[in-house]
Amino acid sequence: MINTECRNLAKRSFTKIGIILMFLISVAPALNAQTFSTLADFDGKANGASPAWEILAQGIDGNLYGTTHLGGVDLDLGSIFKVTPSGTLTSLYSFTSLFAGNPYGGLVLATDGNFYGTTAAQLGGTVYQMTPGGVVTPIFYFCTPPYTGGTQCADGQLPADTLVLGINGNLYGMTPEGGANNNGGTVFEVTREGRLTTLYSFCAQPNCADGMYPIVALVLGNDGNFYGTTNYGGANGNNGTIFKITPAGQLTTLHSFSSSDGSIPAGTLIQATDGYFYGVTNEGGAQGDGTIFKISADGAFQTLYNFCAQANCTDGAYPSGGLVQATDGNFYGTTANGGASGSYGTVFQLTPNGTLTTLHAFDNSDGSDPEGSMLQATNGILYGTTYYGGPVCTDFPNGCGTLFSVSMGLAPFVKSVTAAGRVGAGVGILGNDLTGATQVTFNGTAAQFTVQSPTLILTHVPAGATTGTIQVTLPGGTLSSNAPFHVIP
Numbered sequence: 001m002i003n004t005e006c007r008n009l010a011k012r013s014f015t016k017i018g019i020i021l022m023f024l025i026s027v028a029p030a031l032n033a034q035t036f037s038t039l040a041d042f043d044g045k046a047n048g049a050s051p052a053w054e055i056l057a058q059g060i061d062g063n064l065y066g067t068t069h070l071g072g073v074d075l076d077l078g079s080i081f082k083v084t085p086s087g088t089l090t091s092l093y094s095f096t097s098l099f100a101g102n103p104y105g106g107l108v109l110a111t112d113g114n115f116y117g118t119t120a121a122q123l124g125g126t127v128y129q130m131t132p133g134g135v136v137t138p139i140f141y142f143c144t145p146p147y148t149g150g151t152q153c154a155d156g157q158l159p160a161d162t163l164v165l166g167i168n169g170n171l172y173g174m175t176p177e178g179g180a181n182n183n184g185g186t187v188f189e190v191t192r193e194g195r196l197t198t199l200y201s202f203c204a205q206p207n208c209a210d211g212m213y214p215i216v217a218l219v220l221g222n223d224g225n226f227y228g229t230t231n232y233g234g235a236n237g238n239n240g241t242i243f244k245i246t247p248a249g250q251l252t253t254l255h256s257f258s259s260s261d262g263s264i265p266a267g268t269l270i271q272a273t274d275g276y277f278y279g280v281t282n283e284g285g286a287q288g289d290g291t292i293f294k295i296s297a298d299g300a301f302q303t304l305y306n307f308c309a310q311a312n313c314t315d316g317a318y319p320s321g322g323l324v325q326a327t328d329g330n331f332y333g334t335t336a337n338g339g340a341s342g343s344y345g346t347v348f349q350l351t352p353n354g355t356l357t358t359l360h361a362f363d364n365s366d367g368s369d370p371e372g373s374m375l376q377a378t379n380g381i382l383y384g385t386t387y388y389g390g391p392v393c394t395d396f397p398n399g400c401g402t403l404f405s406v407s408m409g410l411a412p413f414v415k416s417v418t419a420a421g422r423v424g425a426g427v428g429i430l431g432n433d434l435t436g437a438t439q440v441t442f443n444g445t446a447a448q449f450t451v452q453s454p455t456l457i458l459t460h461v462p463a464g465a466t467t468g469t470i471q472v473t474l475p476g477g478t479l480s481s482n483a484p485f486h487v488i489p
Contacts, residue, residue: 037404038390039089041399042390044071044396045071047089048068049401050401052067052372053106054161054216054268054373056385058377059109060452063085068103069104071400077096080107085381085383093130093134103117105161105162107130107162108171110192114132115131115132116129116130117130118163124143124157125142127140142155142175142178155178156174156185157177157183158175159174160215161218165220167224170192171190172188179198181202181203184208185202186199186202200249202214208238209233210233211240216267218245219271221277221297223297224420225247226244226245226247227271227277229269231265235253236259239259241253242255242269242279242295254298262285262303263283266320266322267321273329277295278325280293285307288308308338314338314340315348316345317335327411331349332359335370336370342363344367346362347360365389366402367389369386371385371386380407381406385401386402413482414470415429416430419486420486421488423461423463423465426460431472434456437472438474438475439471445465446462447461465487469485
């Protein structure tokens with residue numbers, strides 16, 4: 001079941017000790033000024049414990065939103081929280097039902113201004129909606145009627161990922177269990193009203209050559225298809241796969257891992273500005289401690305980095321969260337183990353050509369086991385969480401986890417709520433201090449817009465727009481988007 005498998009994935013590397021400090025100055029790239037800060041400590045009850053694996057979400061108010069897998073005021077079923085960019089943490093909701101609790105995935109902001117997420121409770125799991133004010137409503141129950149054991153769930157079971165917003169406004173996700181084939185998991189589409197369609201059931205091929213146990217989120221590619229990974233299965237043993245799936249459910253396996261090039265892909269893929277998809281594996285590679293890789297949309301695969309390449313794994317080991325490409329063009333991520341301060345994990349930077357630099361080694365007092373992907377907020381700062389560490393807290397002697405930031409001195413920018421859309425589609429643009437905006441353009445084509453608040457502009461994809469950067473002109477200068485907006489024909 002998911003609780004055992006997932007915790008084993010996070011804990012399997014805690015046998016390495018005696019880490020020593022070592023810097024490889026000769027290969028380290030030049031870095032911007034960097035500042036690591038612990039912004040908040042989770043306390044186990046009032047604001048939850050063990051923040052979920054996936055990336056934080058920036059809301060239309062400029063604050064960050066996320067979930068905890070454990071803690072909360074009722075039954076240790078997890079919580080939803082809000083945190084300001086400066087670190088003021090507020091609990092919005094504590095899960096209260098065995099049918100809808102213990103989220104592993106984070107939240108996604110939809111075009112209606114609400115957040116959507118999943119829970120992987122001891123039973124079937126749910127898809128839920130949360131208003132910005134913290135009102136939570138389950139909109140779909142997996143294994144309906146609620147699962148009581150013994151029967152495979154054809155619509156999927158125990159969703160453990162963050163949902164992704166499709167071009168059509170619907171939500172897409174995966175379940176690691178259930179489905180029509182040997183409990184191999186599913187890919188699904190669900191409307192915001194709660195109508196679910198199963199698009200694909202894994203283990204449809206002999207020996208699960210198409211993969212099984214998909215546990216992290218999908219990513220929407222600039223071609224309108226979704227890309228993702230499975231933890232296990234594949235044509236080269238049980239090491240996992242990378243796949244592409246169309247919105248209609250046609251799946252193509254792009255790569256089967258073989259251990260030497262990685263095993264157990266972890267963390268959500270990202271599509272970088274060069275068009276390639278980048279990701280990590282939790283195990284495998286040259287040292288067996290995980291890898292960073294890139295792959296093209298047609299399956300051309302390359303390993304960029306093998307962890308534990310430095311003595312005593314001071315460069316980190318066993319990454320569990322995905323990467324984020326920041327506005328400087330570099331990639332940032334975390335490892336759940338290794339580092340110069342002990343086996344507590346690291347924050348790292350990776351250049352596009354594969355040069356890795358460790359930015360921070362956790363020492364447990366400031367967090368331990370960072371499992372989720374980081375987020376670059378529109379103020380330019382990177383934010384992330386750790387699953388353990390921080391002060392000893394109620395019922396969690398290893399610490400309840402922390403929320404941290406890494407500033408690389410990067411400038412503010414704007415980002416769209418949706419990554420792609422057709423001409424005429426509504427687009428929300430997030431940012432900071434947007435009051436006074438005088439122009440919004442999509443790759444140079446002007447669009448009509450409304451400044452809804454200092455942190456939100458509402459607009460539509462203008463006629464004649466093409467794929468490219470969104471820019472917002474302000475009295476003090478022009479802000480550009482952190483990624484191209486893809487105009488779909």
